[in-house]
Amino acid sequence: MDETPKRFDRIVAILIQLQSKKIVKAQELANRFEVSLRTIYRDIRTLEASGVPIYSEAGVGYALMEGYRLPPVMFTREEASSFIAAEKLMQKFTDETLGNHYTSAMYKLKAVLRSDDKDWVSNIESNVLMQSEEKLFNDKSPDTLAILFESIAEKTQVILSYEAIQSDGITVRHIEPVGVFHDNNNWYMLGYCHLRKDYRQFRADRVHGIQKTEIPFSIEHNALETYLDKSKDVSTTKIRIRVEKKIAPYLSHERKYYGFVEEQKTGDQIEMTFMCCDSLEGFSRWYLMFGDYATILEPERLKTKILELLETNKKRLL
Numbered sequence: 001m002d003e004t005p006k007r008f009d010r011i012v013a014i015l016i017q018l019q020s021k022k023i024v025k026a027q028e029l030a031n032r033f034e035v036s037l038r039t040i041y042r043d044i045r046t047l048e049a050s051g052v053p054i055y056s057e058a059g060v061g062y063a064l065m066e067g068y069r070l071p072p073v074m075f076t077r078e079e080a081s082s083f084i085a086a087e088k089l090m091q092k093f094t095d096e097t098l099g100n101h102y103t104s105a106m107y108k109l110k111a112v113l114r115s116d117d118k119d120w121v122s123n124i125e126s127n128v129l130m131q132s133e134e135k136l137f138n139d140k141s142p143d144t145l146a147i148l149f150e151s152i153a154e155k156t157q158v159i160l161s162y163e164a165i166q167s168d169g170i171t172v173r174h175i176e177p178v179g180v181f182h183d184n185n186n187w188y189m190l191g192y193c194h195l196r197k198d199y200r201q202f203r204a205d206r207v208h209g210i211q212k213t214e215i216p217f218s219i220e221h222n223a224l225e226t227y228l229d230k231s232k233d234v235s236t237t238k239i240r241i242r243v244e245k246k247i248a249p250y251l252s253h254e255r256k257y258y259g260f261v262e263e264q265k266t267g268d269q270i271e272m273t274f275m276c277c278d279s280l281e282g283f284s285r286w287y288l289m290f291g292d293y294a295t296i297l298e299p300e301r302l303k304t305k306i307l308e309l310l311e312t313n314k315k316r317l318l
Contacts, residue, residue, distance in 0.1 A: 007043070010033050010035070010043060011043050011046055011047060013033070014029055014033075014040075014043055014044070014047065015047060015052060017029065017032075018054065018062060018063070018064050019064060022063060023060060023061040023062070023063050024061050024062050024063070025060075025061040025062075026040045026041065026044075026061065026062065028061075044056075044062060052064070052068070053065035053068050075109065075113065075117075077113075077117045077120050077121065080109065080110070080113055080117060080121050081120075081121060081124050083106060083109055084121060084124050084125050084128055085128065086102075087102060087103065087106050087125075088128050090102040090103075091103070093136060093182070094136075094145055095136075095137050095142055095143050095144055095145040095146055095204075096137075096142045096143065097142070097143035097145075097146035097147075098143075098145050098146045098149070101146070135205055136185075136186065136187055136204060136205055137187075137204050137205055137207075138204075138205055138206065138207055138208055140208045140209060141161075141207045141208060141209050141210050143210070144187075144204050144207050144210050145180065145187060145204065147210050147211075147212055148177050148180055148189055148210070149180075150212065151177045151212065152177050152178070152179060152180075155216060155217045156212065156213055156214060156215060156216055156217070157174050157175060157176050157194075157213050157215040157216070157217065158174075158175050158177060158210055158211060158212060158213060159172060159173070159174055159175075159210070159211040159213060160172070160173045160175050160202065160207055160209070160210055161207070161208040161209035161210070162202055162206060162207055162208065163206050163208060164206065165203075165206070170208055171195065173193050173194065173195045173196075174193075174194040174195070174213075174215070175189075175191040175192065175193055175194070175202070176191050176192040176194075176217045176218065176219060176221065177189050177190075177191040178190050178191050178192065178199070178221045178222075178224050178227060179223075179224030181224065181228070184257055186203050186204065186205065187203070187204035187205075188201050188202065188203055188204065189201070189202045189204065190202075190224060190227055190228070192219055192221065199227055236259065236275040236276060236277045237275070237276045237277075237280065237299060238273070238274070238275060238276075238298065238299070239259075239273070239274040239275075239276050239280075239283060239296075239298065239299065239302060240271060240272070240273050240274075240296075240297040240298050241271070241272050241274075241287070241294050241295065241296050241297060242266070242269050242270070242271045242272075242294065242295045242297060243269065243270055243272065243290065243293055243294040243295075244268065244269055244270075244293045244294070245265070245268050245269060245270055246293075247290055247293040247294070248263070248270045248272075250290070251272075251290065254286065255272065255274070258274055258276055258282065258283050258286060259274045259275040259276045259277060260272065260273075260274050261273045261274060261275055271297070280301065280302055280305050281305070283302070284302065284305045284306050284309055285309065287302075287306060288306065288309065288310075291306065
């Protein structure tokens with residue numbers, strides 16, 4: 001098989017990636033293209049031989065000389081159509097400010113397309129719709145995500161007006177945002193809270209106001225993944241339940257929020273295993289929704305918790 005076209009495409013892609021970042025590591029390129037480091041070194045030498053001004057620093061990576069740029073790259077219609085899906089997602093699942101920025105960027109992208117490709121993309125665009133019933137941001141703070149992005153990039157603190165789920169009111173906090181992530185249909189920010197003197201998570205829809213400051217970070221923070229990995233180290237409780245097979249499909253979506261691990265079929269029933277990280281309060285209330293079709297195998301204290309909830313409900317009904 002002739003590898004020349006494949007290698008040519010890879011070398012062009014490497015050049016584009018070098019233009020997209022200040023520093024690019026050889027291992028990063030090797031991982032992306034699924035080739036060896038030796039192959040990446042050879043491709044870099046090919047670019048240098050063709051006149052591309054690349055400089056490298058041992059242990060750091062490769063970079064283009066300042067000021068070197070290629071003319072705008074033409075997108076294929078398939079690449080352009082992938083941006084349509086991204087635009088729809090941005091409009092529904094980010095705040096208004098970021099959505100507007102992305103829409104502006106899309107106009108620039110469409111401007112470089114060929115005429116027939118513009119029609120092709122337009123036909124797709126008018127027939128793609130993202131629907132979401134979730135309210136991801138508070139109306140009082142429609143630009144939360146955009147400001148957090150700026151804060152993270154500039155390493156400056158923000159002031160949050162925040163209403164915690166168990167709070168009686170709104171508290172004002174100085175935060176050093178470490179990063180943002182999307183989980184369980186919500187946007188979260190993890191940052192160092194000067195009020196609590198510790199790292200905390202903040203849900204975007206509970207932010208009533210956010211204000212930029214010029215105050216620099218007071219701490220050198222690690223990458224977001226570091227703190228999220230630590231949060232996974234909290235103690236868990238193993239739970240096993242057996243549910244009737246006809247009910248199991250209705251639990252497939254929500255069970256992941258309660259630490260679902262695996263399931264095994266046993267006749268006309270399905271045994272599910274969970275590693276639950278809460279105090280069993282949330283799992284117990286969820287179980288009551290389908291408890292008449294299920295049996296608790298372990299732990300015993302889950303049965304006790306559910307009996308307590310049922311007794312409380314009984315008293316309220318009498």
